Amino acid sequence: MNILRVGIVLLAMMFVSGCATNIGSSQIEDFGKYTSLEKGVTTKEDVFSLFGQPHDVRYFESGENVWVYYHVKMTMSGATFIPIVGLFAGGNNSDVRIANFYFSDDVYSKLETLSKSQYVNQWVGMATIAVKNDEMDNVDKEMAKLNLPFDQGIARRMKGVSELFDN
DSSP, X not given: OHHHHHHXXXXXXXXXXXXXXXXXXXXXXXXXXXXXXXXXXXXXXXXXXXXXXXXXXXXXXXXXXXXXXXXXXXXXXXXXXXXXXXXXXXXEEEEEEEEEEEEETTEEEEEEXXXXXXXXXXXXXXXXXXXXXXXXXXXXXXXXXXXXXXXXXXXXHTTTHHHHHOO
């Protein structure tokens, strides 16, 4: 009887852990929000109010900069559940949407969006996130410059995502 209970608990844990995980900015999935953007008119503050805090801020020598947002939907790869094989081949299948909002003189100039699906091995994912990152500093500085709130929790949750999905 105890073996049956343990088996049921393990089976339930496998199903729960195999559920999809969503991280990032779900606002970038709402295409209606993009219709309020006007080139040369929309400000960084407007983008912040529509989409929230960016996950990364990048600066270019031209003076232009970009706010980067991610939305990631992950499900565990089936190989993760195979004894021993899962240690080496386990990971996540990820569907990623990236939105890049470009600004010139703090005014919106263009938008690029990208969707991709890819497999991320669990060891590569952990190593990448552990090694990276200065993007929190850029976001913090940008928010301070614009007198906008900075949520370090959001920045921590998204730490390293650019290294995994920006290639």
